[in-house]
Amino acid sequence: MRRIYLDHGATSFPKAPGVADAVASFLRNDAGNPGRGGHRLAVAASRAIEDARESVAELLGGHPERTLFGPGSTFWLNTLCAGLLGPGDTVVTSVLEHNSVMRPLRYLEAARGITIVTVRTANASGVPDPAEVRSVVSAARAKLVVMTHASNVTGAVFPIEDIADAVAPVPVAADGAQTAGSVPFDFASSGLAAYACSGHKGLLGPTGTGVLLLAPPLADELQPLVRGGTGSRSESEEMPVLLPDRLEAGTPNGAGIAGLGVAARWLLARGVSSIHQHESRLVAALAERLSSIPGAHVHGWDPGRPHTGILSFTVDGADTGELAAWLDRERGIMLRAGLHCAPAAHRWLGTFPSGTLRPGLSPFSTGADIEALAAAVEEFAARRRST
Amino acid sequence: MTKPRDLIIVFGTVQRVMRAESQARKRGLDVDVIPAPRSVSSECGFVIEARSEDASRWSGLLQELELTPQSVFRHTGGGWVPGSLETGPRPSNRPRQRGR
Numbered sequence: 001m002r003r004i005y006l007d008h009g010a011t012s013f014p015k016a017p018g019v020a021d022a023v024a025s026f027l028r029n030d031a032g033n034p035g036r037g038g039h040r041l042a043v044a045a046s047r048a049i050e051d052a053r054e055s056v057a058e059l060l061g062g063h064p065e066r067t068l069f070g071p072g073s074t075f076w077l078n079t080l081c082a083g084l085l086g087p088g089d090t091v092v093t094s095v096l097e098h099n100s101v102m103r104p105l106r107y108l109e110a111a112r113g114i115t116i117v118t119v120r121t122a123n124a125s126g127v128p129d130p131a132e133v134r135s136v137v138s139a140a141r142a143k144l145v146v147m148t149h150a151s152n153v154t155g156a157v158f159p160i161e162d163i164a165d166a167v168a169p170v171p172v173a174a175d176g177a178q179t180a181g182s183v184p185f186d187f188a189s190s191g192l193a194a195y196a197c198s199g200h201k202g203l204l205g206p207t208g209t210g211v212l213l214l215a216p217p218l219a220d221e222l223q224p225l226v227r228g229g230t231g232s233r234s235e236s237e238e239m240p241v242l243l244p245d246r247l248e249a250g251t252p253n254g255a256g257i258a259g260l261g262v263a264a265r266w267l268l269a270r271g272v273s274s275i276h277q278h279e280s281r282l283v284a285a286l287a288e289r290l291s292s293i294p295g296a297h298v299h300g301w302d303p304g305r306p307h308t309g310i311l312s313f314t315v316d317g318a319d320t321g322e323l324a325a326w327l328d329r330e331r332g333i334m335l336r337a338g339l340h341c342a343p344a345a346h347r348w349l350g351t352f353p354s355g356t357l358r359p360g361l362s363p364f365s366t367g368a369d370i371e372a373l374a375a376a377v378e379e380f381a382a383r384r385r386s387t
Numbered sequence: 388m389t390k391p392r393d394l395i396i397v398f399g400t401v402q403r404v405m406r407a408e409s410q411a412r413k414r415g416l417d418v419d420v421i422p423a424p425r426s427v428s429s430e431c432g433f434v435i436e437a438r439s440e441d442a443s444r445w446s447g448l449l450q451e452l453e454l455t456p457q458s459v460f461r462h463t464g465g466g467w468v469p470g471s472l473e474t475g476p477r478p479s480n481r482p483r484q485r486g487r
């Protein structure tokens with residue numbers, strides 16, 4: 001049975017060509033502790049990390065000094081929320097957020113008394129218009145907007161640059177977990193104050209890697225979530241002021257970052273806009289094909305809006321977990337069923353608590369992959385109807 | 388070239404050191420990254436080791452990269468002496484001054 005991996009929304013597989021070799025090569029040849037000690041392996045590890053930083057910064061439009069490495073989107077979204085919101089502050093967010101935004105915000109609501117205001121847009125997709133965000137932000141006198149760049153449930157892309165423009169000078173921190181590497185984006189011209197993303201999804205790097213891009217003045221203000229050794233200013237018991245050190249305490253994931261650097265170079269050569277075109281074309285075809293199957297429903301799909309390579313669907317009378325398990329066991333197709341760590345999004349879509357099935361495509365997905373999925377769903381739905 | 392490198396450029400972070408090194412290499416400058424010698428204080432432990440004959444090219448490169456060194460040292464009289472990229476050895480370790 002051919003194995004078809006369609007869970008790129010969770011993490012990409014396969015990784016970009018050369019990533020696994022770069023990880024192995026780092027571990028074999030360069031695995032000193034970067035910035036700690038002056039011997040040649042410490043220098044080699046530092047070089048590998050800084051090379052990767054340059055590549056990732058170039059890909060996403062970050063300044064290398066303000067392109068930070070960490071374990072994932074979750075870590076950086078926690079850093080942003082905890083570092084920027086204090087007692088009495090109001091934050092504005094969307095109805096489609098992942099729990100890596102909602103859980104830190106709910107925690108801060110309870111622990112620090114922040115106020116969370118959600119933009120309940122008039123759009124069925126849940127994606128707010130910039131003007132809607134602006135009016136909520138000014139009515140709430142918000143200190144910060146934290147918003148996803150694309151829903152990890154429906155794939156709908158937010159007009160995040162226009163939102164940043166509409167609410168300026170209130171800073172916007174975007175969750176780029178689902179867009180980095182798959183939707184054309186340039187941080188430098190985006191107007192965003194911060195952009196957090198995972199290295200292991202659309203960036204096609206190893207798990208355990210994530211990136212934060214910062215713009216001034218937020219870059220000068222943001223305080224770390226985690227404090228500790230940086231290799232620099234070791235005589236001081238305070239964190240260094242300079243970036244990236246201020247926000248990168250502890251030994252970094254050198255092997256993962258080396259792999260991420262190679263992935264970024266591959267993406268630069270391949271071109272994110274060509275990847276976006278490829279995935280958009282395939283996911284639109286999949287949406288159309290699934291919608292034509294009696295009993296199958298695609299949720300939150302708006303053909304007039306840009307999408308990532310993700311969509312959500314259900315089949316009447318079918319438990320999402322059962323269907324996902326059948327697809328995996330009987331047809332070799334891997335995708336994720338359930339709530340995708342985004343209960344708020346499913347409440348908005350009316351698919352809470354049973355959730356949806358979520359295929360996620362990659363640059364390596366093919367028309368044959370989506371046809372195999374559609375044919376299998378068609379077969380399952382037909383059987384359901386006849387029982 | 389057998390003459391040892393005789394110019395040290397100090398930055399506050401490893402990121403800056405490595406960025407300076409890789410950009411200098413791309414421009415064909417002879418450079419290495421070494422642990423800071425005893426007499427040179429560096430917040431991040433690493434420094435750029437380069438050649439004094441390239442000082443003005445370094446100065447141009449660092450301006451282009453918007454990287455301001457924390458300090459510069461030249462090897463003179465058997466030791467590392469505070470200096471700058473523009474001039475020869477200087478008596479004190481003052482911040483670099485431009486546009487003289």
Ligand SMILES: Cc1ncc(COP(=O)(O)O)c(C=O)c1O
Binds near residue numbers: 073197341
């Ligand atoms: C929209 C969104 N935000 C944040 C995350 C968290 O990313 P990570 O697990 O890499 O921290 C994910 C991943 O599932 C996501 O889809």
